[in-house]
Amino acid sequence: MLSAIEIEKITHELQHVPVKKAACIEALKIVQQQRRWVSDESVADIAQILEMSAAEVDSVATFYNLIFRRPVGRHVILLCDSISCYVMGYTKILDRLTSLLNIRYGQTTPDERFTLLPNACLGTCDHAPALMIDEDLYRDITEQDVESILDRYP
Amino acid sequence: MPIIHIDNKPYEVKDGKNLLEAVLSLGFNLPYFCWHPALGSVGACRQCAVKAFRDEQDTKGRLVMACMEPVRDNMRISIADSDAAGFRKHVIGWLMTNHPHDCAVCDEGGSCHLQDMTVMTGHNYRDYHFTKRTYNNQYLGPFLNHEMNRCIQCYRCVRFYKDFAGGKDLDVFAAHNHVYFGRQQDGTLESEFSGNLAEICPTGVFTDKTLKQHYTRKWDLTTAPSICQGCGLGCNIIAGERYGSLRQITNRYNGDVNGYFLCDRGRYGYEFVNSKERITEPLVRHYPGDAANGQPVLHHVRNRMKAGKVIGIGSPRASLESNYALKELVGAEHFYLGISENDHELVSLMLKILQQGPVRAATMQEAAAADAVLILGEDLTNTAPMLALSVRQAVRRIPVQEVVSSIHMPAWQDAAVREAVQESKGPLFILNVLETKLDELAAGAYHTAPDNIARIGFAVSHLLSGQVPEVTGMSDEGKAAAQKIAAALKAAKNPLIIAGYSSCNEAVIKAAANVAWALKEQGIDAMLSFTVPECNSMGLEMLGGHRLDSAIDEVMNGNAATVIILENDLYRRMDQHTANHFFDRCKDVILLDHLFNATAERANILLPAATFAEADGTLVSNEGRAQRFLQVFTAAGSMQESWRWLLQIATLNGHPVLQHLAHLDDIVVAIQQRYPVFTGIESLTPPADFRMAGQKIPRETHRYSGRTAMQANLHVSEPKPPEDEDTALSFTMEGYRGEPPSSVIPFFWAPGWNSVQSVNKYQVETGGPLHGGNPGKRLIEPKVNAQTKFYMEAPQPFLPLSGHLLLVPVYHIFGSEELSVHTPGIAERMPAPYIMLHSEDARRFQVTEGHLLYFTDKGHQYALPVIINDKLQKGAAGIPVGLPHMQVAEAPQLVKI
Amino acid sequence: MKERPLTQYIPDSGTLHLREYEAVGGYAALRKVLREMTPAEVTALVKDANLKGRGGAGFSTGMKWSFVPMDVPGPRYLVANADEMEPGTFKDRWLLEGNPHQLLEGMIISAYAIQATEAFVFLRWAYKYAAHEMRRAIADAYMAGYLGKNILGKDFNLEMQLHTGVGRYMCGEETALLNSLEGKRATPRAKPPFPQVSGLFGRPTIVNNVETLSWMPHIVNNGPEWFKSLSYTGDGGTKIYGVSGKVNKPGAWELPMGVTMRELLEEHAGGMKNGYRFRGALPGGASTDFLTDAHLDVKMDFAGVAAAGSRLGTGTMVVLDDHTCPVGFVHNLEHFFAQESCGFCTPCREGLPWTEKILLSLEKGTGTMADIEQLDMHTRLLGPGNTFCALAPGAMEPLQSALKYFRDDFEQHVKEKKCPYAHHSH
Numbered sequence A: 001m002l003s004a005i006e007i008e009k010i011t012h013e014l015q016h017v018p019v020k021k022a023a024c025i026e027a028l029k030i031v032q033q034q035r036r037w038v039s040d041e042s043v044a045d046i047a048q049i050l051e052m053s054a055a056e057v058d059s060v061a062t063f064y065n066l067i068f069r070r071p072v073g074r075h076v077i078l079l080c081d082s083i084s085c086y087v088m089g090y091t092k093i094l095d096r097l098t099s100l101l102n103i104r105y106g107q108t109t110p111d112e113r114f115t116l117l118p119n120a121c122l123g124t125c126d127h128a129p130a131l132m133i134d135e136d137l138y139r140d141i142t143e144q145d146v147e148s149i150l151d152r153y154p
Numbered sequence B: 001m002p003i004i005h006i007d008n009k010p011y012e013v014k015d016g017k018n019l020l021e022a023v024l025s026l027g028f029n030l031p032y033f034c035w036h037p038a039l040g041s042v043g044a045c046r047q048c049a050v051k052a053f054r055d056e057q058d059t060k061g062r063l064v065m066a067c068m069e070p071v072r073d074n075m076r077i078s079i080a081d082s083d084a085a086g087f088r089k090h091v092i093g094w095l096m097t098n099h100p101h102d103c104a105v106c107d108e109g110g111s112c113h114l115q116d117m118t119v120m121t122g123h124n125y126r127d128y129h130f131t132k133r134t135y136n137n138q139y140l141g142p143f144l145n146h147e148m149n150r151c152i153q154c155y156r157c158v159r160f161y162k163d164f165a166g167g168k169d170l171d172v173f174a175a176h177n178h179v180y181f182g183r184q185q186d187g188t189l190e191s192e193f194s195g196n197l198a199e200i201c202p203t204g205v206f207t208d209k210t211l212k213q214h215y216t217r218k219w220d221l222t223t224a225p226s227i228c229q230g231c232g233l234g235c236n237i238i239a240g241e242r243y244g245s246l247r248q249i250t251n252r253y254n255g256d257v258n259g260y261f262l263c264d265r266g267r268y269g270y271e272f273v274n275s276k277e278r279i280t281e282p283l284v285r286h287y288p289g290d291a292a293n294g295q296p297v298l299h300h301v302r303n304r305m306k307a308g309k310v311i312g313i314g315s316p317r318a319s320l321e322s323n324y325a326l327k328e329l330v331g332a333e334h335f336y337l338g339i340s341e342n343d344h345e346l347v348s349l350m351l352k353i354l355q356q357g358p359v360r361a362a363t364m365q366e367a368a369a370a371d372a373v374l375i376l377g378e379d380l381t382n383t384a385p386m387l388a389l390s391v392r393q394a395v396r397r398i399p400v401q402e403v404v405s406s407i408h409m410p411a412w413q414d415a416a417v418r419e420a421v422q423e424s425k426g427p428l429f430i431l432n433v434l435e436t437k438l439d440e441l442a443a444g445a446y447h448t449a450p451d452n453i454a455r456i457g458f459a460v461s462h463l464l465s466g467q468v469p470e471v472t473g474m475s476d477e478g479k480a481a482a483q484k485i486a487a488a489l490k491a492a493k494n495p496l497i498i499a500g501y502s503s504c505n506e507a508v509i510k511a512a513a514n515v516a517w518a519l520k521e522q523g524i525d526a527m528l529s530f531t532v533p534e535c536n537s538m539g540l541e542m543l544g545g546h547r548l549d550s551a552i553d554e555v556m557n558g559n560a561a562t563v564i565i566l567e568n569d570l571y572r573r574m575d576q577h578t579a580n581h582f583f584d585r586c587k588d589v590i591l592l593d594h595l596f597n598a599t600a601e602r603a604n605i606l607l608p609a610a611t612f613a614e615a616d617g618t619l620v621s622n623e624g625r626a627q628r629f630l631q632v633f634t635a636a637g638s639m640q641e642s643w644r645w646l647l648q649i650a651t652l653n654g655h656p657v658l659q660h661l662a663h664l665d666d667i668v669v670a671i672q673q674r675y676p677v678f679t680g681i682e683s684l685t686p687p688a689d690f691r692m693a694g695q696k697i698p699r700e701t702h703r704y705s706g707r708t709a710m711q712a713n714l715h716v717s718e719p720k721p722p723e724d725e726d727t728a729l730s731f732t733m734e735g736y737r738g739e740p741p742s743s744v745i746p747f748f749w750a751p752g753w754n755s756v757q758s759v760n761k762y763q764v765e766t767g768g769p770l771h772g773g774n775p776g777k778r779l780i781e782p783k784v785n786a787q788t789k790f791y792m793e794a795p796q797p798f799l800p801l802s803g804h805l806l807l808v809p810v811y812h813i814f815g816s817e818e819l820s821v822h823t824p825g826i827a828e829r830m831p832a833p834y835i836m837l838h839s840e841d842a843r844r845f846q847v848t849e850g851h852l853l854y855f856t857d858k859g860h861q862y863a864l865p866v867i868i869n870d871k872l873q874k875g876a877a878g879i880p881v882g883l884p885h886m887q888v889a890e891a892p893q894l895v896k897i
Numbered sequence C: 001m002k003e004r005p006l007t008q009y010i011p012d013s014g015t016l017h018l019r020e021y022e023a024v025g026g027y028a029a030l031r032k033v034l035r036e037m038t039p040a041e042v043t044a045l046v047k048d049a050n051l052k053g054r055g056g057a058g059f060s061t062g063m064k065w066s067f068v069p070m071d072v073p074g075p076r077y078l079v080a081n082a083d084e085m086e087p088g089t090f091k092d093r094w095l096l097e098g099n100p101h102q103l104l105e106g107m108i109i110s111a112y113a114i115q116a117t118e119a120f121v122f123l124r125w126a127y128k129y130a131a132h133e134m135r136r137a138i139a140d141a142y143m144a145g146y147l148g149k150n151i152l153g154k155d156f157n158l159e160m161q162l163h164t165g166v167g168r169y170m171c172g173e174e175t176a177l178l179n180s181l182e183g184k185r186a187t188p189r190a191k192p193p194f195p196q197v198s199g200l201f202g203r204p205t206i207v208n209n210v211e212t213l214s215w216m217p218h219i220v221n222n223g224p225e226w227f228k229s230l231s232y233t234g235d236g237g238t239k240i241y242g243v244s245g246k247v248n249k250p251g252a253w254e255l256p257m258g259v260t261m262r263e264l265l266e267e268h269a270g271g272m273k274n275g276y277r278f279r280g281a282l283p284g285g286a287s288t289d290f291l292t293d294a295h296l297d298v299k300m301d302f303a304g305v306a307a308a309g310s311r312l313g314t315g316t317m318v319v320l321d322d323h324t325c326p327v328g329f330v331h332n333l334e335h336f337f338a339q340e341s342c343g344f345c346t347p348c349r350e351g352l353p354w355t356e357k358i359l360l361s362l363e364k365g366t367g368t369m370a371d372i373e374q375l376d377m378h379t380r381l382l383g384p385g386n387t388f389c390a391l392a393p394g395a396m397e398p399l400q401s402a403l404k405y406f407r408d409d410f411e412q413h414v415k416e417k418k419c420p421y422a423h424h425s426h
């Protein structure tokens, strides 16, 4: 069941689109914002509001990198693995992250604190390597910075 | 017509086509995957690459995808160009990076478009040496297997299932080389057209699950051209057999009828042929003396026929030949139509309207091209499924035509046109007692009782023609609906009016005729389409006979002693009490049929009748199109066509006419001589002595294997193959290897084209008629200059009656048809018995969902579990029709609760 | 230094807000347009300036607009492509974060030119700060009467929406972007029909890059001749250039169109870091061909870079140094492209992962000479026109040029059965 807030927000989005289907991505974002990820049940709920089939909604949901169809931790680490960060040595940051958190890409720490994901170019190539945690962008990071950055996310 | 230059040779091609269609129509072999003649082009697979040159001077050229390129006059292209050929080869190379090399164990093997194209491009050496990605497969219900590793991502499945057939539960998921085609979760595919995936998918992702139960390669099947027995539309099918069992039904392209597709009842409802319930040998019962003395069964029959007056009861699911033979045998005055009073009233009315009125019955292809559609009282998806698919295409056509001119894109540019069309739809109006799956496409869908539907229809015709009187006492809502519908129909050029048997209401049919005629009067080229309940309902009605009620009277009054029943379960034609009573009064009941049914329980003599798969015969579809089905294989034991049994009986009796007939050709000629309405059925298929290059047409491909070993466990020597004395086909692989006449194509195959895609080679142009014309002959054409005699009297409005409910039949594609339910997959999809009520009525009778509701009919009590549906007309109750073991009162009728 | 119209008012940190923007002449161009110019005149002006799109392909903006059918009834749309996800590219971010009103004003002027009724900013999800500022800017612009009904009291209405994406490089491709805006999978559409004719919801639509649109106020204010005069070369205006990699001062700068690579690298980016040598660079993002030290004097405009065998692309350069393995570098790129393929057409969906796998096996020391030939073949087969959209051809550009300029490195991987750069740490 979608919450009243989710329904209200989705309904609001519907005012901006000529056909309900067009609000599909917005609806997925809204639900993910509330629940961190989008469950099968939520997919079905969204489908109902938008008069789509669950399959159709999921077809969209599974296409995009940043709609999470599996549970994620409280904080999602998106490590840029694109070219400038590669040249500037993002792999060392990755090594540091995996050893500190003891998880690999795609995994969530057992305490559900972090999920670690690779991510394409964050558009801050002049400050590589870079990563994002939740809404926060970290640039010019070094191996030494990693631990203190993580500490900010309980 | 534009001239295009292909590898420096000029060819004339049809304007408006794409290059791929054009070169295929010219007979070239150009590989493709994502394009489909019914689905258009999207340019995804990149398989159809050719070189295009700017002009004669241009030697470099550039690669273009033929399916995305409109033909232009003076266009210069090369198919043979080494860049193009090399690229096409590499496309297969790419597809093969992930496609498993599992042809040997793949159901598609030997009829696989991917195999064909692989060979065609010459990709025969694998360069890729990394791992392949793998997927999990899904459970998709009783009809289809899913093997996603084989997917080549052509997107045809979703384009057919979603875009073409309106399905909701199949889609594409994820991205890049992880794209996945399936359901969101495991589960039965909901679409009534899901089986087409097995033919649409160019590889072995979606394959026929029923075939898997008794798997046989395409080249090892004995196949014949046949006609679907699932409903009255007469879709053309190919039926395939091996080892004496029927194994698969596939589409047989007929550009006028079903095109490339079939519904799931038609495709999967075949297994009754293999049922354990089959009557395989004659049976003589309740005559210990007779049975003991070992006389051949036909002597019993003769004796019984001599014992007193004999009447015959025909069948709407038996061939014209069988019905004719019975009618002739017992004499026209003793021949009764084996259909309910209601069905007779309706079908005879439809026939009259089509024969005597000025409006013609639409082919399904014409229906798909209608520019406005009005459906009166039919849930087409469940009563005439393929017509529902035609209506879907019709609804889409108008806006497509509009955007085609505004954005200058041809209609085959599928994605671009869909984008430009967005949600806009052509006018479709549906009046039905319940919601229907097509409602989502309708500009207006009204749910009301049949009488009210008829009233709106009459009101529409009144608005269109001054000759039809105004319907008095219309509600405002009804008036508004009528006005909207009339305006839309009037604005159309080729509107289609659909009605049929399932609302069980003559006034609805009359209303449909009125609307169509009124349009015609306005100079609008309207079309009619009437659904009929069974595969030969129309043929039987055209043949004519007395009402079933009169047969009952005859027996009840003791005037008839022996009743010969042709392929009919009378328990489906009347309520069980009447039927029991009837049989109690018969002295002798002789039944010719396929399965042990309730009527068979009551018969003294059972003659095993061949099914469509083991028989030759003719059916007349709802459109009035006579079509021939040919026997696939010779049935085991004594099973043979009913008409053959009847001819044998007649011979024994020394019947003056029938004793001279022996073969299909004889009987067909006799029918048209006796009944001129059937003139032309003689030439539906070539006669038995027809030969091509001195040879018969083989039912088996020349790769048919194992013939000498098939019976090795029984005989050391190979038995002589059966001979077909009735048709131009042989039962073996020997015979003419070229293309046979269109009416007797037993399988589609062309050199290099083993899959169903080979149908391209049989068409005048891709998506066009078969060489020599689409098979079938229309027996009914309108009276062009007929003086229109409108029906004047609209029925009274339906008003709910206290303490009563109007029982209305609800049809189910899986469940309502008699024979197909004897197929495990169909039975699995069948609903449980129910009675459907509006929630207000449920409250009125103090029942809730799941409760039993008791009602009485003719003094008998019935009880059914309630389901609630607020789309149903208040005061009406829906009951599912035809479910086995659901002996229920007749619908429609008013019953007391 | 010459003028920097696009970026001169952008504060060192933070954003130029409405008041500040107005104070430096903001929205004057819009007033002028609405007061004095017909839509056709605006289009003609942009055509005269010969403004070439800054999204990568360099197509004439005025020309693009002129394809919009102005006589068909119903809505028309304008979209600012702010999806910037091309690896190595970070120029639009600067404009979006620093001067959102400049983009908005440019969009309103453009929308007026094509008589659009609705406009969208399709913003990359990762640009959180830009999203925040853009949202505020849109709200402020509505308040000030620059958006909404009867803009500045004139008979022109425009609604503006901000759409943030959910991550897919394909969303930057203009037709895929439109699908995504319609709430669908971001797969590309066939062209024709071009979006100008049948775009968003099947309606005439213009998609332009952020940098392209940000030019409009300046072109209106100062005219086409001024615009042309900003440049060193035939392609007018300034350009935002950027450099990333092992250079002393990576960053982005607005410079006259046509600066040389050398000037960019040495003057603006401060030269290579100590101990690193320049081996080559992708001049305009991940999907452009390498240029090498032989090309340092190439003028960085559309024609100049094309003549050197590459593309100006986004004008943001990624530098390959001598400690970084070119094979590993290209592997990183092909991994990106393979992941970001939408999966619609065969060559891209299947070909890119194949090249990625080969490059990885070369890096691991298990590659063969035949593998290198396969790479060559892919660069030929995944060319423009052979695939459905420009993603795969773009992906082949760095690969084909790497095979050309750094072939020895590729072969060395095979011969030595290992990556010769493995001992270098980044």
Ligand SMILES: Cc1cc2nc3c(=O)[nH]c(=O)nc-3n(C[C@H](O)[C@H](O)[C@H](O)COP(=O)(O)O)c2cc1C
Residues within 6 Å of the ligand: C052, C053, C054, C055, C056, C057, C058, C059, C061, C081, C082, C083, C084, C085, C086, C169, C170, C171, C172, C173, C174, C175, C207, C208, C209, C210, C212, C213, C389, C390, C391, C394
């Ligand atoms: C795969 C792919 C990604 C693209 N990404 C972007 C992008 O992020 N931003 C952008 O402005 N253009 C991008 N483009 C180019 C756009 O398709 C389009 O040409 C551009 O937005 C037009 O704007 P312009 O005429 O102002 O340059 C991309 C093209 C392709 C093929």
Ligand code: SF4
Residues within 6 Å of the ligand: B150, B151, B152, B153, B154, B155, B156, B157, B158, B181, B200, B201, B202, B203, B205, B206
């Ligand atoms: S499942 Fe079959 S039809 Fe669907 S994309 Fe794959 S190969 Fe094509």
Ligand code: FES
Residues within 6 Å of the ligand: B020, B031, B032, B033, B034, B035, B042, B043, B044, B045, B046, B047, B048, B049, B065, B066, B067, B068
């Ligand atoms: S058939 Fe032409 S691209 Fe697929």
